[in-house]
Amino acid sequence: MNIINMTLKEMSAALQEKKLSSKELVSFYLDRIKKYDGDVQAFLHVNENAVKQAEEIDARRANGEALPALAGIPIALKDLIVTDDMPTTCSSRILKDFRAPYNATVTDLIKKEGMIVLGKLSMDEFAMGSSNETSYYKQTRNPWDLTRVPGGSSGGSAASVAAGLTPVALGSDTGGSIRQPASLCGVVGLKPTYGTVSRFGLIAFASSLDQIGTFSRTAEDGALVLSAIAGHDPKDSTSAPVAKKDYTAELTGDIKGLKIGIPTEFFAEGLDPVVKERVEAGIAKLKELGCEPVEISMPHTDYAVSVYYIIATAEASSNLARFDGVKYGYRAESENLYDMYTATRSEGFGPEVKRRIMLGTYVLSAGYYDAYYIKAQKVRTLIKQDFEKAFEKVDAIICPTSPSTAFKFGEKSSNPLEMYLSDIYTISLNLYGGCGLSVPCGFDNSDLPVGMQILGKYFEEGKIMNIAHAFQQASGVSTDVPEGFKG
Amino acid sequence: MSITDKDVRHIAKLARLKVEDGEVEKLAGELGSILNYIQKLEELDVTGVEPTSHVLDLYSVTRADEAKPSLGTEKALANAPEAEHGHFKVPRVIE
Numbered sequence: 001m002n003i004i005n006m007t008l009k010e011m012s013a014a015l016q017e018k019k020l021s022s023k024e025l026v027s028f029y030l031d032r033i034k035k036y037d038g039d040v041q042a043f044l045h046v047n048e049n050a051v052k053q054a055e056e057i058d059a060r061r062a063n064g065e066a067l068p069a070l071a072g073i074p075i076a077l078k079d080l081i082v083t084d085d086m087p088t089t090c091s092s093r094i095l096k097d098f099r100a101p102y103n104a105t106v107t108d109l110i111k112k113e114g115m116i117v118l119g120k121l122s123m124d125e126f127a128m129g130s131s132n133e134t135s136y137y138k139q140t141r142n143p144w145d146l147t148r149v150p151g152g153s154s155g156g157s158a159a160s161v162a163a164g165l166t167p168v169a170l171g172s173d174t175g176g177s178i179r180q181p182a183s184l185c186g187v188v189g190l191k192p193t194y195g196t197v198s199r200f201g202l203i204a205f206a207s208s209l210d211q212i213g214t215f216s217r218t219a220e221d222g223a224l225v226l227s228a229i230a231g232h233d234p235k236d237s238t239s240a241p242v243a244k245k246d247y248t249a250e251l252t253g254d255i256k257g258l259k260i261g262i263p264t265e266f267f268a269e270g271l272d273p274v275v276k277e278r279v280e281a282g283i284a285k286l287k288e289l290g291c292e293p294v295e296i297s298m299p300h301t302d303y304a305v306s307v308y309y310i311i312a313t314a315e316a317s318s319n320l321a322r323f324d325g326v327k328y329g330y331r332a333e334s335e336n337l338y339d340m341y342t343a344t345r346s347e348g349f350g351p352e353v354k355r356r357i358m359l360g361t362y363v364l365s366a367g368y369y370d371a372y373y374i375k376a377q378k379v380r381t382l383i384k385q386d387f388e389k390a391f392e393k394v395d396a397i398i399c400p401t402s403p404s405t406a407f408k409f410g411e412k413s414s415n416p417l418e419m420y421l422s423d424i425y426t427i428s429l430n431l432y433g434g435c436g437l438s439v440p441c442g443f444d445n446s447d448l449p450v451g452m453q454i455l456g457k458y459f460e461e462g463k464i465m466n467i468a469h470a471f472q473q474a475s476g477v478s479t480d481v482p483e484g485f486k487g
Numbered sequence: 488m489s490i491t492d493k494d495v496r497h498i499a500k501l502a503r504l505k506v507e508d509g510e511v512e513k514l515a516g517e518l519g520s521i522l523n524y525i526q527k528l529e530e531l532d533v534t535g536v537e538p539t540s541h542v543l544d545l546y547s548v549t550r551a552d553e554a555k556p557s558l559g560t561e562k563a564l565a566n567a568p569e570a571e572h573g574h575f576k577v578p579r580v581i582e
Binding site for chain 2: 208338359376381
């Protein structure tokens with residue numbers, strides 16, 4: 001059985017027909033982690049109880065118990081989703097060895113589904129970064145070229161799925177942290193509508209923007225996992241009142257007659273010509289499948305990065321105030337409380353996190369609050385209106401995910417602003433709050449993956465997943481693991 | 488927009504971060520260049536535009552006032568760097 005190329009549906013069928021056991025499936029991926037994670041460096045922690053948990057699922061199945069569709073299938077979690085049986089570090093020194101006293105709602109839902117958590121995945125520290133280079137522990141590498149970054153901040157999630165170390169993974173997206181690494185690693189990454197998946201137990205970066213989503217080889221796999229984790233949660237007051245549903249029901253593969261908006265502003269200066277060519281070829285394919293491309297304008301696109309770096313850092317400076325050496329995490333010993341706070345935070349946080357806390361503190365400080373923070377919230381309204389106007393005319397928006405393919409380590413890390421601009425095409429969506437995904441649409445001349453972004457209205461995950469599904473069926477863009485990971 | 492060394496020290500104090508003397512100038516430069524970029528927003532007239540703080544139409548979400556189990560002292564203190572008599576312990580506050 002060729003497990004590595006199996007879809008979740010095929011795995012589920014094989015498990016139910018007892019052609020495959022969960023123990024075999026989990027062991028297969030644990031072996032691959034052992035063999036390849038030395039190169040990829042995606043896992044911060046591997047679950048030592050995974051095989052035992054798989055055996056329990058197998059035993060329940062052998063007893064004739066009716067199990068959920070994904071029971072026995074492995075998954076891995078970005079290390080900012082709390083788990084009561086494994087450490088959660090946010091790739092930060094300040095949470096070294098932290099063990100949460102409870103599970104995130106998504107962790108509970110994954111377990112309720114019977115999925116087996118393989119481990120916790122590396123990320124940029126506190127999800128602040130676009131390359132995984134800000135992690136305190138390890139730099140995850142891009143499986144397509146180990147000298148290049150996997151993107152970020154969910155770099156470990158993207159790289160682990162790309163290398164076939166897990167069939168699916170969860171990440172989080174605040175300004176592109178699912179879609180950009182998915183694009184750079186050649187996998188499907190979905191950011192659902194804000195509020196679709198509970199944020200309870202997701203360690204907060206920017207609360208009005210953060211959203212948990214999926215990484216998978218196919219859109220269908222992503223839709224299956226989303227069906228397991230989406231839905232209203234009374235423990236999260238910003239959770240949307242959405243009913244549980246089967247997102248695969250909308251994956252008909254029929255996208256005839258859909259209007260797809262092509263925003264001119266997303267194809268302008270700064271876009272790598274090869275990326276542009278591949279995305280345009282993707283749009284041509286969608287046209288062949290019956291979609292009608294419509295040129296649209298999103299006039300406030302140019303302001304999105306500025307708005308984002310005010311709002312996200314302001315919210316982060318407030319959220320990260322809880323890391324003070326009192327209740328959990330690292331503490332630097334000092335004579336008095338004030339010195340303990342400052343020493344703990346200065347030694348516990350890395351440079352990028354400190355930079356963003358300082359920027360956020362500045363824009364919220366007396367005399368600057370109106371000029372920066374309120375102004376940014378007003379421009380956020382204008383960006384939101386750009387989307388609302390566009391969606392009056394079109395069903396979905398198609399654009400590149402990232403202005404370039406995977407870049408080299410160190411290429412952008414010395415210039416914070418340049419790094420921020422690598423999220424230029426993903427950030428607007430978080431400010432609007434809708435759903436979006438990145439689907440592989442080809443490779444550049446160095447065989448690095450290119451991603452095409454599909455953006456949708458609030459709660460229209462099914463529609464954009466169906467476009468991605470139809471595209472994957474028709475385009476023939478490979479979902480194989482890279483050479484070097486096939487053995 | 489330029490950020491002075493004094494600004495950097497002030498922000499660091501507000502954020503409870505220690506900035507070494509040797510880092511001040513570098514941080515002032517980095518924060519200054521980001522703020523310069525952000526200045527772009529000044530081009531826009533936002534008179535009459537309502538600010539967006541949250542994208543969903545959810546206001547004052549409440550739930551029924553029913554007691555539910557909580558973590559309990561032991562679990563809540565399990566990660567504490569220092570704890571004593573069922574409390575978090577911190578260095579001296581009052582001189």
